Amino acid sequence: MHSSLVRALVSVALLWNALSASSTRRYPEDNHPFELTIYRDAHSLKCSYHTFRRAQTFRGLPEGGYSDISLTRSGDERLQFISHDPEALRQHAWSLCGVQDRGVGQDLSEAVLQATSDTFELDTGSWLSSVHGVPDLANLSYPPLQVEPLIISGSSDNRVDLVFFSDGYLREEKAKFLEDATRLANDISGNQTFDTVKPLLNFWAAFSPSNESGIGTGGKPKDTPFGLYRDGTELRGVYYSKPDAARAACFALGDRCDYPILMGNDPFYGGLGGEFTVITPSLANGALVLRHELGHSIIDVGEEYDGGYAYFGVNAAHDLSVPWTHWLSNFSHTHGTDNIRVERSVMPMQAYAWTMLNTTEPWSVRFNSSGRYPRHLVRFSLSGLPDEDDLSVVIDGNRLPWSPRPDIGVDRWHYDIHRSESLAEGEHELSFTLENGNREGIAQLCSAEILEFGDETEFIADSGYYGVFPTFSEKNKTSYRPTNEDCLMRQVTTPNFCKVCIEGLWLSLLRRVDLIDDLRLGCQWELDTESPDKPSPVGKWKRTLELDLIPLAQFRAGGSATQESYAITWVKDGHILENFTNRTSLEVDDEDALGHYTISVRFTTTEVRMDRDGLLHSEWRHAVRSTCGEALKKIQ
């Protein structure tokens, strides 16, 4: 093609894109609902602040909207409402925060009547605040943020975005923060944990310099943006003292902040889940804490380990009607709950000791065994104990061979000692004795547990086996989980979720992400190759529709994943355009292009077996109402 002609066509394409941009919208409906979040005191019910904005895609939003209530660490209620109907949200806001000042109810109801849906979106902040003095979260102050992309797969309005916020990193430690965040993002998405869903995620790092390096101890935060601290010096929880700053910082990033991660500059174990995921960049524990806490918040599941109190979500059942029958290894033999077998196991002892060890007196515990199980496991976690000789672990007078994870130093780690012998009926004692006095003050027993199992036919411990495994709560109440130790929600040292959680992960993410990123309309001038020597080029317009899909299946960056596929169907005025099946672009003669198009995209992956809400399917419609020729005449 002549370069001048190419230039002309490019400019036509640009003009055309400008023209058609407004006609490209998310289908089948405007998928961006409104979101109202209110924080209020759980006792006085006084609203402290609110936010209102357009949320990102929420697919399969129930008719009455979505709502969620959670308690923040300071004991406030966090109420979140998502709805396509701003009027419904306004009423929520009013009923929750509207009557706290005497005498304003009247004003408010007038304000409600006067505000139209359109102005509501713009005015809601001043509407609530001017009438009630309930501040907008957007007005709270937050530290300066230098936002850097870490791993970006697409536009934030159609991705789930995770943001690392820095705490305890000095201005000159920015490079370390970026290194730490990059390492953790790669660890949890490079080749494991979140790798298969990575095209649905973005990772960002938001740097704010701290005045002091590190995190606080003894319950006292340092001079840092979010005021992270430990209760004592022992390696356990890491808490934050400036939740408002963290909320406002995340809010300020808009669509780019779905899951805020506060990272405290400390080399050792520690963290917290909930509204904010709090982690440290500990080499041994940073990724471990991060992926476990993200499992809670993204998949919305509880624990799988014993001794907890919250067991819920796709990986938990409280009776034998388990929600993962479609994953059971013995599924073909399973008919109803009658044939569902619970793996035979019992937990005679479990303790979150969180105790500093000393050489004067061992930490010990007595428990009873029924004597009816042929195998048992002694499970514990420790910190501040880098050497085997520092600690003796003794059960009924027998010293157990434990050896610290190499290079663990004083960081926390988890140990399992499997014993193929029966605990005799009656009382037993397990004790932990600190042998090295120099470790006093750092040596800590974090947790200890005894589990007993039936034989190999009664309890299938193999990885990859999906069944019904009993989990025991802090009150020794039994619930069920799908695998023995395949899931990081139980065994925090494994880097992966079980298949049941992975399926839940896909479904949670695809509720907030549409498989179709965009549908682009264009016009292309097709040169008539029969007569290339004519003085001016002869040709005709072609109408193009191009589909941008989330890069899964054959569009994955690393090449096609064989266990995934996209099936794409183009329908025009009710007829399937067979020739374009499974193609991402459609090209038709301009004069034949007018009509109603439906583009249906179905994603299949072996990681999802049950998709009740049709989240792996997306359908967009678009009407082409004018030809390229006509549109160009209008431009000229």
Ligand SMILES: *[C@@H]1O[C@H](CO)[C@@H](O)[C@H](O)[C@H]1NC(C)=O
């Ligand atoms: C929030 O900030 C805007 C703009 O600065 C201001 O108009 C509004 O009054 C503030 N609202 C509250 C509740 O502080």
Ligand SMILES: *[C@@H]1O[C@H](CO)[C@@H](O)[C@H](O)[C@H]1NC(C)=O
């Ligand atoms: C992922 O990569 C890390 C670091 O290279 C490695 O330690 C780990 O074994 C890999 N995991 C898998 C599942 O390949």
Ligand SMILES: *[C@@H]1O[C@H](CO)[C@@H](O)[C@H](O)[C@H]1NC(C)=O
């Ligand atoms: C650091 O100190 C300055 C000056 O005292 C203060 O204005 C700023 O808020 C502090 N920054 C943080 C993150 O605490």
Ligand SMILES: *[C@@H]1O[C@H](CO)[C@@H](O)[C@H](O)[C@H]1NC(C)=O
């Ligand atoms: C699987 O089903 C078969 C046939 O019902 C049964 O004999 C076997 O014990 C089952 N295995 C497990 C682990 O449940």
Ligand SMILES: *[C@@H]1O[C@H](CO)[C@@H](O)[C@H](O)[C@H]1NC(C)=O
């Ligand atoms: C939990 O209950 C089982 C069954 O009653 C019992 O054998 C076990 O010892 C109990 N464990 C604890 C820690 O109380």
Ligand SMILES: *[C@@H]1O[C@H](CO)[C@@H](O)[C@H](O)[C@H]1NC(C)=O
């Ligand atoms: C030593 O540890 C034991 C077991 O945790 C505890 O009961 C005891 O109070 C500790 N003694 C001192 C002096 O801290």
Ligand SMILES: *[C@@H]1O[C@H](CO)[C@@H](O)[C@H](O)[C@H]1NC(C)=O
């Ligand atoms: C073990 O069982 C015996 C007999 O029932 C009881 O006296 C004892 O207190 C139990 N020990 C523990 C640690 O529960």
Ligand SMILES: *[C@@H]1O[C@H](CO)[C@@H](O)[C@H](O)[C@H]1NC(C)=O
């Ligand atoms: C389209 O792709 C799907 C998924 O790979 C496949 O099952 C189907 O046979 C393909 N259809 C055509 C017509 O190639």
Ligand SMILES: *[C@@H]1O[C@H](CO)[C@@H](O)[C@H](O)[C@H]1NC(C)=O
């Ligand atoms: C589909 O493709 C075939 C072969 O390229 C062509 O002959 C036929 O006209 C096409 N059909 C339509 C409806 O475009």
